[in-house]
Amino acid sequence: MNSSTRVSLPSRLVATQLEVGYGDRRVLNQVDFAVPNGQLTILVGPNGCGKSTLLKSLARILTPSGGVVCLDGQDIHQSRTRDVAKKLALLPQDPVAPEGMTVREVVAQGRFPHQRILQQWSREDERAVEEAMSVAQVNDFAHRSIGELSGGQRQRCWIAMVLAQETDLILLDEPTTFLDLKIQVDVMNLLARLAHEKQRTLVVVLHELNLAAAYADYLVMMRDGAVLHQGTPEEIFSPDNLYQVFGLDAQVIRDPHSDRLICVPTLPDLAVSRSAKLAVV
Amino acid sequence: MIRRIHSAHVQNHYSINAVLRHLLTLATVLAVLIFMFTWHVSVGAKSLPLDAVFQALFDGQAVTMTHVIVWDLRMPRALTAALVGGGLGVAGAMLQGVSRNPLAEPSLLGLMAGASFAVVMAVNTFHFSDVFWLPWVAAVGALIAAVVVWLIAQLAPGGLNSLNLILAGSAVTAFLASLVSVVLILNQETFEQLRVWLSGSLSGQKTNELKVAMPLMMVAFLFALYLSSKVTVLAMGDEVALGLGLKTGWLKVQVLICVVVLTACSVALAGPIGFVGLVIPHVVRLFVGVDYRWVIPYSALVGACYLLLVDIIARLALRPEEVSTGIVTALFGAPLFVYLVRARAR
Ligand SMILES: Nc1ncnc2c1ncn2[C@@H]1O[C@H](COP(=O)(O)OP(=O)(O)O)[C@@H](O)[C@H]1O
Ligand SMILES: [Mg+2]
Numbered sequence: 001m002n003s004s005t006r007v008s009l010p011s012r013l014v015a016t017q018l019e020v021g022y023g024d025r026r027v028l029n030q031v032d033f034a035v036p037n038g039q040l041t042i043l044v045g046p047n048g049c050g051k052s053t054l055l056k057s058l059a060r061i062l063t064p065s066g067g068v069v070c071l072d073g074q075d076i077h078q079s080r081t082r083d084v085a086k087k088l089a090l091l092p093q094d095p096v097a098p099e100g101m102t103v104r105e106v107v108a109q110g111r112f113p114h115q116r117i118l119q120q121w122s123r124e125d126e127r128a129v130e131e132a133m134s135v136a137q138v139n140d141f142a143h144r145s146i147g148e149l150s151g152g153q154r155q156r157c158w159i160a161m162v163l164a165q166e167t168d169l170i171l172l173d174e175p176t177t178f179l180d181l182k183i184q185v186d187v188m189n190l191l192a193r194l195a196h197e198k199q200r201t202l203v204v205v206l207h208e209l210n211l212a213a214a215y216a217d218y219l220v221m222m223r224d225g226a227v228l229h230q231g232t233p234e235e236i237f238s239p240d241n242l243y244q245v246f247g248l249d250a251q252v253i254r255d256p257h258s259d260r261l262i263c264v265p266t267l268p269d270l271a272v273s274r275s276a277k278l279a280v281v
Numbered sequence: 282m283i284r285r286i287h288s289a290h291v292q293n294h295y296s297i298n299a300v301l302r303h304l305l306t307l308a309t310v311l312a313v314l315i316f317m318f319t320w321h322v323s324v325g326a327k328s329l330p331l332d333a334v335f336q337a338l339f340d341g342q343a344v345t346m347t348h349v350i351v352w353d354l355r356m357p358r359a360l361t362a363a364l365v366g367g368g369l370g371v372a373g374a375m376l377q378g379v380s381r382n383p384l385a386e387p388s389l390l391g392l393m394a395g396a397s398f399a400v401v402m403a404v405n406t407f408h409f410s411d412v413f414w415l416p417w418v419a420a421v422g423a424l425i426a427a428v429v430v431w432l433i434a435q436l437a438p439g440g441l442n443s444l445n446l447i448l449a450g451s452a453v454t455a456f457l458a459s460l461v462s463v464v465l466i467l468n469q470e471t472f473e474q475l476r477v478w479l480s481g482s483l484s485g486q487k488t489n490e491l492k493v494a495m496p497l498m499m500v501a502f503l504f505a506l507y508l509s510s511k512v513t514v515l516a517m518g519d520e521v522a523l524g525l526g527l528k529t530g531w532l533k534v535q536v537l538i539c540v541v542v543l544t545a546c547s548v549a550l551a552g553p554i555g556f557v558g559l560v561i562p563h564v565v566r567l568f569v570g571v572d573y574r575w576v577i578p579y580s581a582l583v584g585a586c587y588l589l590l591v592d593i594i595a596r597l598a599l600r601p602e603e604v605s606t607g608i609v610t611a612l613f614g615a616p617l618f619v620y621l622v623r624a625r626a627r
Contacts, residue, residue, distance in 0.1 A: 118505070
């Protein structure tokens with residue numbers, strides 16, 4: 001039943017028996033999680049279950065009270081933080097840039113771990129920023145202030161900053177929340193391309209279950225600070241698991257056009273309630 | 282016109298052209314600084330022609346009367362004005378960047394009150410007037426005040442946010458100001474000794490103070506330049522900065538040390554002068570954007586120009602009487618700031 005113990009895929013970033021909390025309150029309980037290389041991994045779970053906490057711990061932003069996170073076999077907290085930043089990038093939930101910072105300036109900050117005191121801005125930095133901006137398609141508004149952009153443009157700008165860091169591993173916390181569905185799909189297409197065409201390893205926290213099932217190479221379901229299920233969507237995207245993790249009553253069906261799995265929440269019978277309303281009128 | 286300068290800057294932020302443009306602007310501001318400095322030196326009981334001052338400034342050997350007036354009598358005050366203005370500008374810029382709080386500056390965060398309080402206590406209790414130790418006494422006071430403000434903000438409901446920091450800074454400032462008043466009321470002698478200094482004044486002979494404060498401040502300026510690119514990264518938030526491999530805790534300690542040194546030296550030289558640290562970085566950001574590699578050097582130069590100008594006005598306005606520089610700073614600066622913000626908003 002519990003599929004969280006399955007380990008087989010090669011992985012550079014591994015959390016073992018991870019325990020993390022805030023003050024006295026423990027949020028993650030002995031989480032074991034290996035990020036599969038070169039795949040798009042999507043993390044889902046109810047609000048407050050510890051997804052952001054897990055992501056920040058994997059990115060050494062939070063220090064665990066127990067257990068260890070290893071990057072390439074080395075404890076991530078024992079490594080030089082700049083060296084880690086050349087291998088692993090994090091986009092936190094709801095980042096805020098200083099007022100008046102231009103898109104290009106934000107993206108350029110992604111080069112920070114690659115810079116030296118005496119060599120502030122190299123041709124290599126210039127190339128990386130140009131490339132990141134064109135992959136994330138922010139060239140058109142590169143010189144606008146990030147504060148005056150739409151939500152989708154702003155999110156692409158932050159993704160460009162993370163891309164400019166040129167790391168193999170990229171962790172993103174809810175990069176699509178508050179965006180229109182079309183923009184969400186654009187962002188997810190971009191992330192899928194990064195994994196599949198550029199062999200980057202991505203871990204993405206998502207809210208939207210159907211997008212998660214559609215795009216995940218590897219899906220992880222969390223609840224109450226523990227990983228309950230992990231595997232391909234085909235393996236774990238089931239009504240039972242959705243009920244166990246989210247308390248959600250839903251059918252999982254296969255879309256005949258795309259052959260993808262989608263979940264359809266069970267509602268009180270609409271036909272009945274509509275006719276009931278008519279009767280009242 | 283302001284707008285044009287700004288958008289010109291924004292394009293190709295990292296190209297050779299942009300760097301050239303920046304160097305050109307920097308050269309212009311530097312020229313303004315030299316002019317202000319010369320003008321400042323020319324003003325006084327005996328008004329000197331600008332060209333004579335200029336000549337005396339750049340010809341170190343001559344032994345004319347003008348030369349003596351320029352080098353021995355007026356130069357220290359001009360240097361003091363430039364250093365204090367630049368120091369407070371840089372201190373404010375760094376605090377604003379690191380705390381992501383547009384209101385952060387040495388006087389609003391309690392550092393200046395801490396430094397002044399320490400100096401008053403030292404003079405009052407130990408009849409302390411050794412200029413060599415004055416900046417250090419001020420630094421200890423500023424540091425303790427900063428830590429207390431930080432702790433109060435941390436423990437307040439809501440934690441370490443902008444509002445709590447400013448409230449804690451105001452509370453500590455008010456508390457220390459009351460203590461200073463009590464000390465001064467009880468001790469007439471200290472009052473007479475410090476009255477002018479406490480209103481923020483550049484008058485009096487500062488040669489000995491300068492010998493101590495100037496090298497310290499120069500080191501602090503260089504340190505601030507070294508930290509500037511990291512301050513830009515930290516201004517994007519702690520989590521983003523940590524993800525980019527910045528040691529945020531260590532950077533904050535370094536910035537605090539730098540700011541404490543700059544504030545303490547300024548207070549030791551000229552007493553508490555508000556407004557410069559708050560407004561100069563804002564004015565600079567209106568023109569050069571939010572990259573602290575530019576904000577910090579420009580804040581130093583513009584701050585220096587500004588305080589030189591203010592001190593000229595302080596001495597000319599009610600001649601032969603002299604207004605305290607600290608009073609003129611805000612009196613003259615507030616309308617100017619409002620004008621600049623409005624001009625930029627258009
Ligand atoms: N900085 C913090 N201080 C205290 N508690 C926190 C902090 N951040 C998150 N928490 C708590 O930890 C739990 C997990 O939060 P989080 O990892 O953000 O959940 P998710 O991202 O899955 O919504 C929540 O109950 C939240 O209230
Ligand atoms: Mg979250």
